[in-house]
Amino acid sequence: MQSEEEMHSSPEVIDAISSSVAVDDWASFRDDDIMQQQTAIKAEEADKMPFVGDKEPLSALAAEYQLGSPILQEKIKILEESYAAIRRTRGDGNCFFRSFMFAYLEHILESQDEAEVARIRACVERCKKTLQTLGYADFTFEDFFLIFLEQLDSVIQGHEDSISDEVLLIRSRDRSVSDYVVMFFRFVTSGEIRQRAKFFEPFILGLSNGTVDQFCKTSVEPMGEESDHVHIIALTDALGVPIRVVYLDRSSCDNGNDTMTFSTPSEAMFEKDDRKTVTKGLAV
Amino acid sequence: MRLRIIESWVVGVVTEPVVSTFYREVRMSTPSRKRLMRDFKRLQQDPPAGISGAPQDNNIMLWNAVIFGPDDTPWDGGTFKLTLQFTEDYPNKPPTVRFVSRMFHPNIYADGSICLDILQNQWSPIYDVAAILTSIQSLLCDPNPNSPANSEAARMFSENKREYNRRVREIVEQSWTAD
Numbered sequence: 001m002q003s004e005e006e007m008h009s010s011p012e013v014i015d016a017i018s019s020s021v022a023v024d025d026w027a028s029f030r031d032d033d034i035m036q037q038q039t040a041i042k043a044e045e046a047d048k049m050p051f052v053g054d055k056e057p058l059s060a061l062a063a064e065y066q067l068g069s070p071i072l073q074e075k076i077k078i079l080e081e082s083y084a085a086i087r088r089t090r091g092d093g094n095c096f097f098r099s100f101m102f103a104y105l106e107h108i109l110e111s112q113d114e115a116e117v118a119r120i121r122a123c124v125e126r127c128k129k130t131l132q133t134l135g136y137a138d139f140t141f142e143d144f145f146l147i148f149l150e151q152l153d154s155v156i157q158g159h160e161d162s163i164s165d166e167v168l169l170i171r172s173r174d175r176s177v178s179d180y181v182v183m184f185f186r187f188v189t190s191g192e193i194r195q196r197a198k199f200f201e202p203f204i205l206g207l208s209n210g211t212v213d214q215f216c217k218t219s220v221e222p223m224g225e226e227s228d229h230v231h232i233i234a235l236t237d238a239l240g241v242p243i244r245v246v247y248l249d250r251s252s253c254d255n256g257n258d259t260m261t262f263s264t265p266s267e268a269m270f271e272k273d274d275r276k277t278v279t280k281g282l283a284v
Numbered sequence: 285m286r287l288r289i290i291e292s293w294v295v296g297v298v299t300e301p302v303v304s305t306f307y308r309e310v311r312m313s314t315p316s317r318k319r320l321m322r323d324f325k326r327l328q329q330d331p332p333a334g335i336s337g338a339p340q341d342n343n344i345m346l347w348n349a350v351i352f353g354p355d356d357t358p359w360d361g362g363t364f365k366l367t368l369q370f371t372e373d374y375p376n377k378p379p380t381v382r383f384v385s386r387m388f389h390p391n392i393y394a395d396g397s398i399c400l401d402i403l404q405n406q407w408s409p410i411y412d413v414a415a416i417l418t419s420i421q422s423l424l425c426d427p428n429p430n431s432p433a434n435s436e437a438a439r440m441f442s443e444n445k446r447e448y449n450r451r452v453r454e455i456v457e458q459s460w461t462a463d
Contacts, residue, residue: 030393030433035404139322140375140410143315176315179376183409218401221408223376 053088093224362456375409390438
């Protein structure tokens with residue numbers, strides 16, 4: 001009897017001790033400690049996964065979910081009908097923008113579509129004007145615009161600064177280029193949302209229960225904030241680059257994969273679970 | 285009196301030799317240094333009310349700044365000194381900002397570091413030095429009691445505003461005499 005009581009009581013004692021220790025820890029745990037811990041976790045993630053992964057066959061994805069939900073396996077099969085390969089992107093909250101960057105630049109590199117480059121340049125110029133009209137100081141965004149335009153120029157072949165697809169991949173993995181381009185897209189997205197605040201307001205209200213300004217400040221402009229439909233609509237509208245998002249989730253796949261098309265179908269694609277990019281351009 | 289204090293701290297903000305030192309530094313420069321140079325220019329050309337700041341001699345990565353307590357508040361008349369330490373990751377990462385002057389505020393730690401979302405997870409390169417200092421200035425009168433860094437100040441702010449204001453006035457007076 002006694003021993004049973006002991007057995008009952010001892011875990012509680014341990015609980016009490018450990019929770020009081022935890023409370024003390026929390027009291028001395030400051031914001032910069034939390035920041036440091038987050039940085040450490042991110043660094044650990046970075047070792048496991050580059051910003052943009054290597055090209056993998058879809059069978060790699062299938063193998064990963066072999067023991068998982070049959071619906072997912074079915075959806076991967078459907079995916080194989082339209083896509084040949086997959087690239088994963090790091091799940092650091094910037095994956096949509098990074099996928100978009102790589103897929104778009106790779107598309108230009110492969111197609112050498114100079115008309116498209118001229119078109120996107122005009123869009124970028126408009127986005128710049130939008131930000132100026134909204135009262136952003138030029139020097140806060142111009143470096144980011146410049147670095148995107150440099151990448152755009154360099155994927156067009158036949159110039160001194162032209163780069164190969166390997167170099168494009170290296171740059172997409174290099175923080176000093178990649179993060180700048182991600183931030184460029186964040187500026188473009190925020191400018192578009194603010195400029196068309198009336199249009200986006202009801203969606204933002206439903207998503208975050210805050211104002212358009214708050215949404216842009218807290219969910220678009222800081223690095224590492226994940227993208228949702230609002231971001232995707234704003235970016236694809238601002239740049240006039242259509243994308244298709246295919247969801248690999250566990251909802252029924254009776255009618256094929258859930259697909260969201262933003263403007264007309266094209267290259268980039270990313271999964272709802274935030275980690276994988278497939279570029280249709282790879283399905284050569 | 286106010287002016288004397290700022291000048292001794294911010295080392296004559298626009299003196300020519302200082303500026304040319306920075307330009308020399310910018311020549312061998314990185315994106316973060318170039319950007320800081322432009323932050324500095326903007327702060328000189330279009331300084332927000334009640335704020336001043338400048339890089340320390342020969343080091344554009346370390347700035348001194350002064351924030352004046354906003355008028356018609358308990359902070360009125362205070363001249364609060366801060367340092368801003370930047371890294372090569374700026375503007376993709378925020379600077380480390382610390383009050384050098386002693387403070388009594390719900391969101392400022394005993395060592396002067398500041399609990400403010402835009403200096404942490406809500407940082408974005410859209411903020412320049414002027415915007416950072418303006419945000420800190422408005423934090424003075426508009427604390428966020430949900431993330432206390434000084435629990436005594438936070439408690440006093442919500443439970444005993446009179447005593448809180450008295451403590452703030454003390455800090456304001458100390459800011460005149462401190463080095």
